[in-house]
Amino acid sequence: MSSITFEEYLEAAKIFVAKSNWLCDGWSLKQHKDDMQMTYITKQSFIQHNEDKKSVLLKIEYNIFYHLSYGVPAFSFNVWNASGALLSLEDIRKMSFVQINQKDFYSVITQQEHPIFQRPYFMVHPCHTEELLAMFKKDSRNIIVTFLSLITPIVKFNLPMEYGL
Template sequence: MITEDDFTKEINIFYAISQKLNDQWQLHQPDKSSYPQTPWLSKRVITKLQIEQTSQKFSPEVIPADICEIITPLSKYITGDYHIIYSHIYKVPMLFFNLSFSNGAKLKLDEVWELTHDTIGDTDKWSFLTEDEHPILSLPYFCLHPCNTGRFMECLLDKTAGSYLLMWISVVTPIIKLDIPLIEYYKYYQLS
């Protein structure tokens, strides 16, 4: 588990490093006087999907969100909207995300499970990745369920020292195929 204060400190450090790396994360600082919410991060990424003819599984190739010209048909792209938010109930970070096709149609839960199948498999996928209401935006988003986050993070923290948030990000982002420059983030964390 991580306290709200530690999460806020780490989210600010992560955001500062993101700015140095031009990794396009946005920091949201709510007005605590009108809405008592912890700061959170968001990032929007366009991903190229390659559909394998035999299995129809998705294989993403990440493309910067600010791309000006797209040569291949837009139907092969999805937009990912990712949010890292503090769970006051579980006392851990949570990843909320939405994926949509270029025509604006949101991927269905079955399609997201197919996209993440190689990392989560079929075992108890409902308790791992599900759809829930975004705690700040009050809209339906997919999320990685936080019920086991504290337990697996305790195991990681027993073996290594470092940033709770960065270790958590390095575990969860590969699951949903969100490519971030982890090595560069770790280098900056070691310098701070």
């Protein structure tokens, strides 16, 4: 197995955000002045979702932070409807790009207290991230891009192809 160090995560995050700035994609780096390990990258956006034959606008917030226990990047997000109500875990499952049964989905996506924000967020469970990234780490130009490309089908996240160039 091959986890990454916080320093490797931070370097990849800085490069990722610089590429995002070049692409005008909206990611930003948030560094905690007293505790660097609370550094994360974030993006807020709106997405169109088709629900019951009508299109609805949803607000979404994405965060990538370093998971100290697993030694890997971790992905968290929240989604709100137009009235400001947080979507449920089942709503998130129904929005996924891939059809996945409830039991399997809930083993990958959980809702728990965010270690930085101290409030509930949906999270891609990091338990298998280390082994997935180990397969690609040697050939990866940026571990954040590699990580995001692995999870995009599950969380309906659009990663522009230009990040891989």
